[in-house]
Amino acid sequence: MSDLTSLTLAGALTGLRAKQYSSVELTAAHLTAIEAARGLNAYVLETPDRALAMARAADEKIARGEAGPLEGAPLGIKDLFCTKGVRSTAGSNILGNFIPTYESTVTANLWRDGAVMLGKLNMDEFAMGSSNETSAFGPVINPWRSSGSNAALTPGGSSGGSASAVAADLCLGATATDTGGSIRQPASFTGTVGVKPTYGRCSRWGVVAFASSLDQAGPLAKTVEDAALMLTSMSGHDVKDSTSLPVEVPNFADFIGKSPRGLRIGVPKEYRVDGMPAEIEQLWSRGVDWLKDAGCEIVDVTLPHTRYALPAYYIIAPAEASSNLARYDGLRYGVRAEGTVLNDVYELTRAQGFGDEVKRRVLIGTYVLSAGYYDAYYLKALKVRRRIADDFTAAFGKVDALLTPTAPSAAFGLGDKVDDPIAMYLNDIFTVPVNLAGLPALSLPGALDAQGLPLGLQLIGRALDEGTLFTLAGALEKAAAFTSKAKRWW
Numbered sequence: 001m002s003d004l005t006s007l008t009l010a011g012a013l014t015g016l017r018a019k020q021y022s023s024v025e026l027t028a029a030h031l032t033a034i035e036a037a038r039g040l041n042a043y044v045l046e047t048p049d050r051a052l053a054m055a056r057a058a059d060e061k062i063a064r065g066e067a068g069p070l071e072g073a074p075l076g077i078k079d080l081f082c083t084k085g086v087r088s089t090a091g092s093n094i095l096g097n098f099i100p101t102y103e104s105t106v107t108a109n110l111w112r113d114g115a116v117m118l119g120k121l122n123m124d125e126f127a128m129g130s131s132n133e134t135s136a137f138g139p140v141i142n143p144w145r146s147s148g149s150n151a152a153l154t155p156g157g158s159s160g161g162s163a164s165a166v167a168a169d170l171c172l173g174a175t176a177t178d179t180g181g182s183i184r185q186p187a188s189f190t191g192t193v194g195v196k197p198t199y200g201r202c203s204r205w206g207v208v209a210f211a212s213s214l215d216q217a218g219p220l221a222k223t224v225e226d227a228a229l230m231l232t233s234m235s236g237h238d239v240k241d242s243t244s245l246p247v248e249v250p251n252f253a254d255f256i257g258k259s260p261r262g263l264r265i266g267v268p269k270e271y272r273v274d275g276m277p278a279e280i281e282q283l284w285s286r287g288v289d290w291l292k293d294a295g296c297e298i299v300d301v302t303l304p305h306t307r308y309a310l311p312a313y314y315i316i317a318p319a320e321a322s323s324n325l326a327r328y329d330g331l332r333y334g335v336r337a338e339g340t341v342l343n344d345v346y347e348l349t350r351a352q353g354f355g356d357e358v359k360r361r362v363l364i365g366t367y368v369l370s371a372g373y374y375d376a377y378y379l380k381a382l383k384v385r386r387r388i389a390d391d392f393t394a395a396f397g398k399v400d401a402l403l404t405p406t407a408p409s410a411a412f413g414l415g416d417k418v419d420d421p422i423a424m425y426l427n428d429i430f431t432v433p434v435n436l437a438g439l440p441a442l443s444l445p446g447a448l449d450a451q452g453l454p455l456g457l458q459l460i461g462r463a464l465d466e467g468t469l470f471t472l473a474g475a476l477e478k479a480a481a482f483t484s485k486a487k488r489w490w
């Protein structure tokens, strides 16, 4: 039965409706796979009883002919999403054994459409990181290894658990979130497909906040079609999130298979950075050729403020984080340290509950927002953010989408960058500008490098034009014909 886990989400849904297997069988196969893969540390909580109960309910709905769009499909949920009655930690000790009394809108949408929850997935603490090494639960291991090596590689972050679980067939798809690259970089490192939709496409309600003006939920999936199916369910206006957009959600899968002929694709020259491996350059050129062959017109474009994106992000994101994380005071949520006076309780709880990277961000954020520094740092960063958004607007006057690499390297070794925050932050050089501008972007696997590790291509679109990204990604997926899977060693 274990081959049920190698199905795509779309394939599994077809089989379920044709009654080739039940959701209980499909779910049980995944639970067995998860148990056998605990060494990857992808799940921080397995919920087998809930999964099987949801699967039984799904089977009854299928039998009654009332199946929802994702009926019976077992998924993994990043532990940043609050799940009612199920421990939700955001990868932090400070939330302790926090059990939400409510369900995030995105997960509620998935359950409404019939999906089954297998468990909660590991992640960097409060989604701050690019390697899943800031998690209070320890790092996630990438199922991919360099050829001829047993060294443990990172699946990327912060959605490392989601990416590893999808790549290792421990779920049919997973939820993830992206504040500066946390869906797309892990997708690139694990040979999976990740979509960060337009800011406001998915509700942030019930998603633990990191940097509210940048945070977006999206899917990590095995194929472009699977990502489209998940995103259609996850999206939608929500009155509980004032930044959620009151717009119709198209059926994103309808855009796949449409001809991209005539679309204009921009190649931004600023994304050619020093020190990027030649193989990533080559894949980028191949991507350009694949789209040319599909009838697209390629246009050189410029995004002149790109080099200011990371510095601006590392002011704005910590500023918002320092404010959002003020709520973890030892009184309202999670763990509480003993202290004789109130200030001691606050200080000890936060000193013991937060990890080093989170503390670094709270310190930076508090600094850039403080009187005297606000104008010099925070306000200036907001102005840079506007320039970056304007660059994209100008480019989208000439082109319909942009094609870039997703990340400047393949998956790196665990421990390689933990002592060098700047090197870690540089991972997001191609992804962060998109969040600052609120645009949609998609990462899909394009090729393996000489070490046998996956490399991703990124498509960036106009606001609310995920549809064009799915059309282009469908064409690229076909041309790249990337079918490699991590060789099973776990």
Ligand code: GLN
Pocket: 127, 128, 129, 130, 157, 158, 177, 178, 179, 180, 181, 182, 183, 210, 317, 428
């Ligand atoms: N790696 C980036 C950071 O550490 C982005 C993380 C994210 O997108 N959540 O902030």
